[in-house]
Amino acid sequence: MKPRQKNWIKQQYQEQVTKVRNLEQQYQEQVTKVRSLEQQYQAQLEPDSNSKIISHVRQNGSQVGDTENLTNNQQTCKQGIDTVLREMSASLAGLKVDMEYVKKDNEAKTKELDLIKQQYQEQVTKVRSLEEQYQVQEEELITIKAMAKITENHVYALKREGEVKRVAFSASLLDLGSNTFGPFNTFTTLVFRNVVTNIGNAYNRNSGFFVAPVKGAYHFEFYICGPGSPSHLVSAVLVRNGEHIFIATETQPSHLAAAGNAATLLLEVGDVVFIRQYENSRISDSQNRHTTFSGHLLFTM
Structure with a gap:
């Protein structure tokens, strides 16, 4: 495997991890927001709060009419909260789907990376085997050259001996x-x-x-x-x-x-x-x- 290809795979993997972490952060922010709305909703339903509202209404007008208005306000607030909760639930569901997709894509990338690593190791093993074969062949070639040199020297010596007999x-x-x-x-x-x-x-x-x-x-x-x-x-x-x-x-x-x-x-x-x-x-x-x-x-x- 070429170094450039390995760097590209690592970069893709890091980008996927970063994306997953961002989705998790968004998910936590949405959960925090929902909990805050639930706390506000519970605060509206507490008796002490209702008493304070009713007392304030008595000071400014009729008790029956103002109580009905308070009830209507509570219903409207509850409906708004329910709407927000439904929207948040849909958003969280979408985030979960995205996270599952990213997780599956990350798993696929990991498997691909493992496969590439395996292929790389196979290529390294093959290269080492070829290097060993080359070393053996090089040694054999050196031996053959040495034998050829000896033969050449022997032939030359025989030829020279035939010539130097006349001195x-x-x-x-x-x-x-x-x-x-x-x-x-x-x-x-x-x-x-x-x-x-x-x-x-x-x-x-x-x-x-x-x-x-x-x-x-x-x-x-x-x-x-x-x-x-x-x-x-x-x-x-x-x-x-x-x-x-x-x-x-x-x-x-x-x-x-x-x-x-x-x-x-x-x-x-x-x-x-x-x-x-x-x-x-x-x-x-x-x-x-x-x-x-x-x-x-x-x-x-």
Whole structure:
């Protein structure tokens, strides 16, 4: 039931109650008026009053004639009172009829209101039942979506696994020209920008990081070259997730110095492999591509 309809029913009910109370008040006023007239009538019939009237008549004239006039006056007053009483009785009867009508109408309104309340409660129960059904269906939908997501992820993983079984890359330090890096006072990541091969896109030429796309055994090789110096090494290290694995280093006082190393690593998905230049070392590269970093997936686990 709408709030507006409920307010209208309450307003109608209050109007009927007010109407009944007004009729009761009018009824009481009429009863009071009738009682007042009856008291006046009784006062006219009392002996003391008759004696006073007769004495007054004797002082002003004949006793017989005046007595007859008094009797006539009493009869006229009684007839007037009877007429008023009949009118009042008719009015009271009408009021009683109106009150009965209002009472019946009020009872009908009450029954209608009770019926509306019952229908409202039935609708509330039905709505709650629908809400419970909706909640159950929503939970089932969430479960189905979760299962579908798991299935989708599984399919994607299978597809990805089929793709990532082919992983290989190879890159040199410089893509153009020649340059020497270092010496630095701390370890520095080498970024191999000239990417020759990057099957599976596991190597990032902007960061120098290789990120394992699938769990498996990987093989890595790196070679470095730099100018000989009595005070600076040519040195770099293969790193997995911040852990130094294998180092390649060479020192000689002049000309070029070169070194290299290789490792086979078991990697989890997301493991990071890269090359760090040792502190206080120098590494060079040119169009001859002396400094390189390569790796490939041997097999998945």
